[in-house]
Amino acid sequence: MLRRIWLTVLFAVLLTGCSSTPAVPTATPGIPGVKPVSPPVQVENFTLTGMNGSPAHLKDFEGKSVLMVFGYTHCPDICPVTLARFKQIKQLLGADADKVQFIFVSVDGNRDTPERLTEYLGLFDKDFFGLTGSEDEARAVITLFDGVFTIKDAEGLRKDYLVEHTASSFLMDAEGRWVRTYEYNTDPNIVATDMLKVISSPSATSSS
Amino acid sequence: MRSRLMLLVVVCFVGMALAFSSVVADDGLYVRVAHLSPMSPQVDVFVNGSKVFEALDYRAVSEYVSVPAAALQVVVVPAGGEIADSVTEVPLDIDLAAEHGFFTLAAIGILEDGTFDIILLPQDGAMMDMDMGMGMDMNAPMMPEKASITVDTISISGAYARATTDMPMGNMGGMAEATPEGGMAMGGMAEATPEGGMAMGGMSMNMNDVSAAYMHIENTADQPDVLLSATTDVSDDAQIHQTTVDASGVAKMEHMEGGIEIPAQGSIDLAPGGYHIMMMNLKRPLAMGETIHLTLSFQSGVTISFDVPVMPIGM
């Protein structure tokens, strides 16, 4: 237990301390894979369908930071990697994970029913939240983050069609402002360290 | 104040070590030591009675060494010292709480302050450990060993396929024949899993009808070779794919119709986010603990047929 606390202290100090130590790289602008959104963008409230089948709004998560990624449950290669990293980030956040909602937004509402999303995300972490909606609804939301997706099913016939989609993750602070884009592949340790900074001092994000 | 500054430096360094530690899968148990205690001398470290690390300077990080068991008794002494010269009054007991993996012990704090301690950092490349829930659930199936095989000039190692369900294999009996095509076979699944199965009747429970296989392929020939095609017993639609993420962050998959070239005396990696054997329209869900049969054909005429284990989806 003592060692757990030590680790929490380690990370806490990482955030507050390292930026004042010039020789050491920190998760500030300039870190590969971490793109600050400057100035932060207030994300308009949107509505999709949650895992219980009822409408869910971005505003429902206000008060927590939101780490969001777009994907689809039939995605065989990229999405499982991203969600496994989310899980790792959540663990690295330790007690601060409570201040973050991890959200997977489906770009394949056709196949991704709320039930299926629940099952799929449950393979990774029961706390991950899934949102789904029609193609138009999903497109409206991904566009808010300058993302795109393309359903690769020209004839509309394939049952196992693929979807090309933006694979980066997007971090919103507790006030619903988009403050970071993390590229697909960014080391979870770097993401977690950077996120802790945003979580612990929301005001710092506007100055970066 | 000074010691707080010291701690900051230490912590930043630990952070770097964490951030850049690599993800490695292995069956052994490995430990390394990071000397992050300022104003301490060069040290030797004894683990379970043997001198394992020698002459570590402040800020040095040792190589990994293999340890036989998770329970470690660690004694730090000034370089050249014996166990009796321990800098702490009693040996420090550290339990890695894992049967395999890579771990880092960090010596932190300051001797004079009495704040000196050795802490266990989160497992290096902890993703593997967490996804398997290791050390928490004794009933969880053991992680299968990845497959290796050599035929003529082609050597394959680290081969595995990604699971499409987190149900253990024991619950999947009878499913193979119950799935005439892709998604709608779940009625059969409910019947086949008396324990809890009924709750899923009619749903696509924990099922993904697409999966991928990954591996390292080495070509020992003096000519380049090409991985031309793959077939498998779990899909009639296996293709060689490459995932790329473009500058705008969009992930795309490309069917490599001409295969993948393997340089002479060189190798290629099929790994998540890159090349993979894509298996579409799966005939049945893939569960950790089972194997699938894979046949790979190469331009040189080499054909390799082998069993590949199914690993957890979170990997």
Ligand SMILES: [Cu+2]
């Ligand atoms: Cu693919």
